[in-house]
Amino acid sequence: MKCTSLALLACAVLLTACGGGSSTEVKVSPSANALWAWALPAQYPEPRVPGDNPMSADKVQLGRFLFYDRRLSGNGTQACAGCHVQSLAFTDGKLTAIGSTGEAHPRNAQSIVNVAYNATLTWANPALTDLETQMLVPLFGTRPVEMGLNDANKATVLARLSSDTAYPAMFAQAFGSGADVVSWNNVIKAISAFQRSLISGNSKYDQYLAGKATLTATEERGLNLFFGEKAECFHCHGGFNFNDQVVHKTSRLAETPFHNTGLFNIGGTGAFPEPNRGVFELSAKPSDMGKFRAPSLRNVEVTAPYTHDGSIATLEAMLDFYAAGGRNIESGPHAGDGRLNPNKDPLVARISLDAQERADIVAFLRTLTDHEFLSNPKHADPFAKASGN
Numbered sequence: 001m002k003c004t005s006l007a008l009l010a011c012a013v014l015l016t017a018c019g020g021g022s023s024t025e026v027k028v029s030p031s032a033n034a035l036w037a038w039a040l041p042a043q044y045p046e047p048r049v050p051g052d053n054p055m056s057a058d059k060v061q062l063g064r065f066l067f068y069d070r071r072l073s074g075n076g077t078q079a080c081a082g083c084h085v086q087s088l089a090f091t092d093g094k095l096t097a098i099g100s101t102g103e104a105h106p107r108n109a110q111s112i113v114n115v116a117y118n119a120t121l122t123w124a125n126p127a128l129t130d131l132e133t134q135m136l137v138p139l140f141g142t143r144p145v146e147m148g149l150n151d152a153n154k155a156t157v158l159a160r161l162s163s164d165t166a167y168p169a170m171f172a173q174a175f176g177s178g179a180d181v182v183s184w185n186n187v188i189k190a191i192s193a194f195q196r197s198l199i200s201g202n203s204k205y206d207q208y209l210a211g212k213a214t215l216t217a218t219e220e221r222g223l224n225l226f227f228g229e230k231a232e233c234f235h236c237h238g239g240f241n242f243n244d245q246v247v248h249k250t251s252r253l254a255e256t257p258f259h260n261t262g263l264f265n266i267g268g269t270g271a272f273p274e275p276n277r278g279v280f281e282l283s284a285k286p287s288d289m290g291k292f293r294a295p296s297l298r299n300v301e302v303t304a305p306y307t308h309d310g311s312i313a314t315l316e317a318m319l320d321f322y323a324a325g326g327r328n329i330e331s332g333p334h335a336g337d338g339r340l341n342p343n344k345d346p347l348v349a350r351i352s353l354d355a356q357e358r359a360d361i362v363a364f365l366r367t368l369t370d371h372e373f374l375s376n377p378k379h380a381d382p383f384a385k386a387s388g389n
Helices: 057-067 136-140 154-162 167-175 184-196 204-209 217-226 315-323 355-366 382-387
Strands: 011-015 024-028
Touching: 057 167, 057 184, 057 382, 154 167, 154 184, 167 184, 217 355, 315 355
Parallel strands: none
Antiparallel strands: 011 024
16 A cells, blocks of 8 residues: 655555554645644643653654554554553553453552653653653563563564554654664553553643633532641642653753551561552652552542552542541451551541542542543544444
8 A cells, every 4th residue: 555645645554453452544644743832721831851752743643643543562462552441541440450461560550641741650650751651561561561562572563563554654654764763662552652642631630720611519518628727638639730850941940749648567566568568669768668659549439459469449438548647457368457557658647538528529539530531532542443342
């Protein structure tokens, strides 16, 4: 199949054995490597973008295809989207993620919504601060295996992409022509660009701020509790992105706090179960035991189960945990009173909330769901669309 005048014409291309699992004809509309235009909510600053990976429409489109392509894993069975499902705010609904070889990850799959604003990018690694570097972990990591790439198969996987009818032209549109344009460096840059494009900011709460929606009495009471000094949720989940690690284009200094919330206190020693001991796993500092990043609460209604290990099933249970000032595990190998953990963040203290107040806060949290984003075709699986699935 020949595509002429790629900058102007739409070309029908064949992508084989990929996200949808079978050969599928997909329409690709070239855009002459169009400059990227952010469509941001009024209260959102422009994201920070690396100088060596500027945004473009073609790069984002290529990244979307790669994000949903199962051929990108070593054994060809799992795409990035296997752990990041759009309807679940790009989480997976599982306790912890499952890699392409069936190995369970020790941690819950985090949402990548508004990931462009994250100062750090995993549950507990202060060093991973850009998407391009972080992506090496799921692609090439071995403990645990996620996408399952390694020195023995990475050339084979790249050859799958190079031999496809469509990808060489798509890579050329995004990065320019060249014999080695289909490269791992460009794969990573394209997927990173797609992830940065995943901006969510049109929830009922956002519409309320813009004067386009009205909160119910329950939701408004919950808002006041959330941002007030009684529940104090906003201390770790504040700002436009409802978290406390934010970076953007004009940031001069990005704070990167991590928190021990009293989830564990094994044997009263302050310990967390291996290998989920937070920043301590890297720093070996006793004070870092159990410290994890506070995730954004945007779309939190659909991202259950919660916490780094997925051990809290519902929003109601999550609120009960925080209201108690931690979790007391009375028996078993992890027994211990997390409320008394010596490394627990002082912001996590017992909160006196009655049943109505708890229901009010949960109702407010549900106003943070951006239903338009969760079904936006710009972020959806292009292979499923083409095959009619």
